[in-house]
Amino acid sequence: MDKIYIKNIKIPGKHGVYSFEKKKNEIFELDIIMFVPLKKAGVSDDLKDTVNYVEVVDLVNEIFKKEDRNLIEAVAESICSTLLDSYPVDKVKLKIRKPHAPINANLDTVQVSIVRSK
DSSP: OOEEEEEEEEEEEOOSSSGGGGTSOEEEEEEEEEEOOOHHHHHHOOGGGSOOHHHHHHHHHHHHHHSOOSOHHHHHHHHHHHHHHHSSOSEEEEEEEETTOOOSSOOSOEEEEEEEEO
16 A cells, blocks of 8 residues: 655644643654555646645644643544545554653653554
8 A cells, every 4th residue: 555654743732631731832743654545646646636745734733733632642533533534545644752741751752653544
């Protein structure tokens, strides 16, 4: 299956279970893989035959900022279900990283990764 990758989108958000996390935007990082047939677009060279990356990034930004959630898992579910409903994609893999997670440990990031299909 063909894939479209959009890597390391940086989006400010206030997602987290603690009240202090909801007071200040922090940067989250997202990777999206959309499984979509690309042969028609490759032959036609026409944007209407593929998924418009600009639209996807705009939509993901809108969903991410729409509501402050407790869990990035909940944000991930919203993003995947919307992408599957809005575009001719068969499957979506999404990773959301929270490098500023309030954990008392020496770590690079916390990440959730989900896969959803039609």
